[in-house]
Amino acid sequence: MTGLLAFIRAVHLGALVLLMGVFAFLLLVARPAFRKADPQRTPDLERFDRLLLTIGKWSLLATFVSALLWLGLQAALASGQPLTQALNLDTLSGLLSGTQFGRVWEIRIALVALLAGFLFFRDREHDVRDWNALRLEGVLLAGGLMAALAWAGHPAATEGPARSIHLLADTVHMLAAGVWLGGLCPLAVLLRWAHRSPDASWIAVAREATRRFSLLGLVSVSTLTLTGVVNGWILVGSIPPLVGTPYGRLLLLKLVLLLPLVGFAATNVLRLKPALLATAAQKSPGGAQAVLSRLTRNVIAEASLGAAILLIVGGLGITPPAIHDQPSWPFPFRVSWQATQDLPGVRGGVIAGGAGVLLGIGVLAYGLRKRRQYPWVIGLGSALVLCFLAIPLYYLSVDAYPTTYLRTPVPYQAISIASGARLYQQHCTVCHGEAGYGDGPAIRGRASARADLTAPHTALHTAGDLFWWLTHGIRGSPMPGFKDSLTDEERWDLINFLRALAAAEQARAMLPLVEQTPWLVAPDFAYGIGVGEGQTLRDSRGWAIVHLVLFTLPSSIQRLEQLDAAAGKIAGAGARILAVPMRDAAQVYRRLGARAVTLPVAVEGSEEIVETYAMFRRTLAVEGLPAEPAHMEFLVDRQGYIRARWIPPEQPGWDDLTSLLGEIERLDKEAPRAPAPDEHVH
Ligand code: HEC
Structure with a gap:
């Protein structure tokens, strides 16, 4: 009809x-x-x-x-x-x-x-x-x-x-x-x-x-x-x-x-x-x-x-x-400057090809002017343009699949990342290893560089590429497809997890100082503080810097009291605090007892938040994946990026409140920029 x-x-x-x-x-x-x-x-x-x-x-x-x-x-x-x-x-x-x-x-x-x-x-x-x-x-x-x-x-x-x-x-x-x-x-x-x-x-x-x-x-x-x-x-x-x-x-x-x-x-x-x-x-x-x-x-x-x-x-x-609509890419390759610019030979190839194309255009223009005397020059010019155009196309093209340009239907949120983390434990660690370095027991000894999921080369691939591999496997390698054992949504959860994993690896370089790099998109999450309706991290976008405090009782108690006392100053500098218990959320208020801590505590949703944000614990000081710390703090800017991190007892740190306030003020003074992208972009 x-x-x-x-x-x-x-x-x-x-x-x-x-x-x-x-x-x-x-x-x-x-x-x-x-x-x-x-x-x-x-x-x-x-x-x-x-x-x-x-x-x-x-x-x-x-x-x-x-x-x-x-x-x-x-x-x-x-x-x-x-x-x-x-x-x-x-x-x-x-x-x-x-x-x-x-x-x-x-x-x-x-x-x-x-x-x-x-x-x-x-x-x-x-x-x-x-x-x-x-x-x-x-x-x-x-x-x-x-x-x-x-x-x-x-x-x-x-x-x-x-x-x-x-x-x-x-x-x-x-x-x-x-x-x-x-x-x-x-x-x-x-x-x-x-x-x-x-x-x-x-x-x-x-x-x-x-x-x-x-x-x-x-x-x-x-x-x-x-x-x-x-x-x-x-x-x-x-x-x-x-x-x-x-x-x-x-x-x-x-x-x-x-x-x-x-x-x-x-x-x-x-x-x-x-x-x-x-x-x-x-x-x-x-x-x-x-x-x-x-x-x-x-x-x-x-x-x-x-x-x-x-x-x-x-x-x-x-x-x-x-x-x-979700596009289905019809070609086995795509042309991308972003994905190839850092590969050897690409810049040279593009420059040489570009120069050749210009030459071809010159010849073509000459041929058009003298088309009566030398009509064949037009053909020569066109041939030159086409041939030289093929050089940059060759260098800039990378493998592509029908799903390459799919947009992920599952947002980059803690709940999806946490579910992806669980699936990863079940299905992937045998080869890719606990921390994603490609050193699982099934692959050790014949490891290929590509099995390291934290390596920067993931920037070469779109979320849709990953979806294709997780669905159909990688041809000519032991990497299996999971079409029959995992649902579409589970595969997208895994992709969100992989995205967080790559970000966590970049977080190694993150300091308690607001630096120009790295900027990591803060995974969104939903939480409830016990009263009123649930909220999301995203709700703060555009108006507040979020000071995210992951704590464990009783060891964090002094820190919480210190922050509680300074809450007015922190709010004055432009940030709102959100405290997230790393364990036993239901027991938090009982454990705090008579102590007058009035900070907002995310009692609902804390498990996924902790599971996700604890991924960002890798540091340059420790090789591989460090043990899970008892306390971590992050600053998320108004655009939705994680910009600074402190893991006590790292020195110097935010135990000195003036340095914390200094960083918040630095973020507060930044000119507004585009918000963090929702989609998996590289
Ligand atoms: C049987 C071993 C094995 C299992 C299980 C496995 N992989 Fe792989 N995977 C590999 C190998 C080997 C490679 C490298 C392939 C190559 O060199 O082309 C790879 C490559 C990949 C890549 C491509 C990395 C890149 O940047 O090129 C991704 C993504 C990936 N695996 C994700 C997963 C996920 C997620 C799971 C679990 C659902 C998983 N793999 C399970 C062996 C495995």
Whole structure:
């Protein structure tokens, strides 16, 4: 049924485009052309006008019928009924009431009724003003019918500040398509009549109409390109969704059809139009007839390609936008500067290739200038460009898989990382080792550098690459796939764990000082402090620095009292404290006893928080994985990055409160920056 819906939508669009085109053509092209060519030729104009208005009436009828079918199908899809039952007043009014979709369609039905009134029950037109008024009303109402579609389609669902830009771009895109594509059919009729008529002044009309229409086409095509790029940017955004989702591939097909369409249009404007205008000077009706017949053929070809494009557009409207879809990458490689820039030879290869491409462009430009004398130089230039382009592509390409560009559906949160850590213990330590260094009992002795999961080379891979390996294994290595033993979600948990593991390795260099590096994305977590609703670390983003204190009783008790006494100063410097018990959260208040500690203590959710943040205990001082400390403190900045860490008894540390306050103030003074990314990016 969705295929039928796509088809009906295309028919509806086609009818609307024609409606718009007919009126716009009469107003902007036909009338001025007839008047300029021969002011006396009103009977011909009237005949042409009558025909176009008839086409307009039929288009309006088609618009109306296809609108009903569209609504019926939509109702049938929404209610699960067959179309014949869904097409009744109750279901339709149910669909129309309440929703934005419904309101937009009520307005559209009113516009159709209004236009029908103007078209079918018009009075005699007494003068030019009457004549113009009706055609202008036609353009405006057909334009309104098109514009309203944007409010019931993808643009209306766009969120944030891009919404109004998208609505505007989509509306203008459709109007431009209406004027241009819709005008092709009337143009073909006019050219055909001129071709058949023995009368020379008809040729003058055709000449003038062609001149005017090509101007209109130029403006429309430029507008279409510009607004199309904006729409594509908003709905697709990048290459992987373009080549890896149904929406993106339909869009590519549309572009593929657009190329010959623009090619025909360009031939008309650059070759045939000048040829036709030149026949005026030569006064040769025979020459003009020949050009006219080619022109007509091209215009009909353009219109057919336009109709095919509308079929695709009908499908695009009911396909989820690529940007919200998970792309499936079709190539076994991808090109990435980020992933390859530090590999040996890459920079040299890119520079050499770039220089070669420039050379090729130079040769090509020379060849184009001297194309009469040395046409082969053009071929040489193109060959050079292509060959040299292959060099950087070779160096910049890395292996890729269908899942390479999947976005992780499971956020980077303590609960997922903790679950990943447990799975890692069960399934991976035999080879990759407790700490991830690739030194598990099953692999020792024949360890490969890649089995070390903490090594920086993980920066080469996207989360989707990891997902592929965890699912299917790594070909030609002992690394097995876990498609059958772990669920999708468990594999994503493992990937979040691996991301935290790589970050934990970087944390080795972290000090109780805010330094330029490393910046580690702080895994988000949910917690409850016993009263009120649960909160998340993320809730503090943008407004507070978080001083995260992982403690153990009774050894941390003095430290907690010290922080409690300084809580006012710490808050004054811009941070809020969150204390997390490392053990026995339920017993915390009993253990604290009569001591007046008023710090917020995360009693709920502490297990995952501790499991995750204790990963960040690796230091440069200790080789491998140190034992779990009894107390750790972190500063998380307003963007959501871990920026400093203190593990007592490390010296110098934050037991000296002035140094802690100094670091908080340093973070407080930093200019706001982009928040930490949610996705696994390298
Ligand atoms: C039977 C041994 C074995 C088991 C079990 C195993 N791996 Fe591996 N894994 C390997 C080996 C060996 C490599 C290195 C492959 C290579 O050299 O191409 C590897 C590579 C990897 C890599 C790629 C690292 C990189 O940057 O290239 C990841 C990620 C990985 N393993 C994750 C896991 C996870 C997660 C688990 C548990 C669910 C797991 N592995 C279980 C043996 C194993």
